[in-house]
Amino acid sequence: xxxxxxxxxxxxxxxxxSLELGCNYSxxxxxxxxxxxQYPGQHLQLLLKYFSGDPLVKGIKGFxxxxxxxxxxxxxxxxxxxxxxxxxxxxxxxxSNTGKLIFGQGTTLQVKP
Amino acid sequence: xxxxxxxPSWVICKSGTSVKIECRSLDFQATTMFWYxxxxxxxxxxxxxxxEGSKATYEQGVEKDKFLINHASLTLSTLTVTSAxxxxxxxxxCSARDGRAHQPQHFGDGTRLSIL
Numbered sequence: 001x002x003x004x005x006x007x008x009x010x011x012x013x014x015x016x017x018s019l020e021l022g023c024n025y026s027x028x029x030x031x032x033x034x035x036x037x038q039y040p041g042q043h044l045q046l047l048l049k050y051f052s053g054d055p056l057v058k059g060i061k062g063f064x065x066x067x068x069x070x071x072x073x074x075x076x077x078x079x080x081x082x083x084x085x086x087x088x089x090x091x092x093x094x095x096s097n098t099g100k101l102i103f104g105q106g107t108t109l110q111v112k113p
Numbered sequence: 114x115x116x117x118x119x120x121p122s123w124v125i126c127k128s129g130t131s132v133k134i135e136c137r138s139l140d141f142q143a144t145t146m147f148w149y150x151x152x153x154x155x156x157x158x159x160x161x162x163x164x165e166g167s168k169a170t171y172e173q174g175v176e177k178d179k180f181l182i183n184h185a186s187l188t189l190s191t192l193t194v195t196s197a198x199x200x201x202x203x204x205x206x207c208s209a210r211d212g213r214a215h216q217p218q219h220f221g222d223g224t225r226l227s228i229l
């Protein structure tokens with residue numbers, strides 16, 4: 001069955017530190033990949049998405065993610081985090097055979113000023 | 114950007130009552146809408162997928178008669194939790210997507226349902 005795994009459940013960083021959140025999925029076929037962010041008290045918002053082409057995807061607010069097909073991974077990165085990046089981050093995968101969006105468990109990022 | 118409005122945002126009701134949650138796409142036509150359930154500190158679990166004008170497709174383990182979904186128009190889907198019980202208390206989130214290729218889902222703010 002299709003599944004998505006986020007390795008870090010809770011990450012605490014200081015401002016200006018670099019961020020990398022891991023995301024691995026299990027599905028051997030074609031996938032679309034997403035990272036969503038949920039700021040406190042707000043709805044899920046799309047950070048970035050990968051459908052095809054360049055595996056290094058740039059999103060909003062300085063975030064980027066790299067799709068490594070051989071590793072079934074789609075890790076999220078940001079070179080320098082800000083306090084305003086404090087939020088819950090969800091990796092999601094849509095498999096071509098089902099069309100369903102499956103979410104990872106989420107990672108809570110806390111950035112200390 | 115695309116906006117999805119979900120209403121109500123919070124509802125508290127007695128056990129045995131039915132609760133209806135609305136999900137509207139405000140500035141696009143949502144050919145497909147999705148309903149998720151999120152338990153505290155857990156991920157979003159897909160409950161069902163609904164396409165406008167047709168019956169919803171439920172995920173395994175989700176009771177169709179318990180969670181009634183209607184998607185009668187391109188801008189509105191409703192989820193009715195029938196005869197709600199305390200174990201139905203949860204955070205319910207809808208999302209919507211238009212019919213064009215490579216479009217992401219846009220999420221509503223969610224509805225916190227508390228059954229006493």
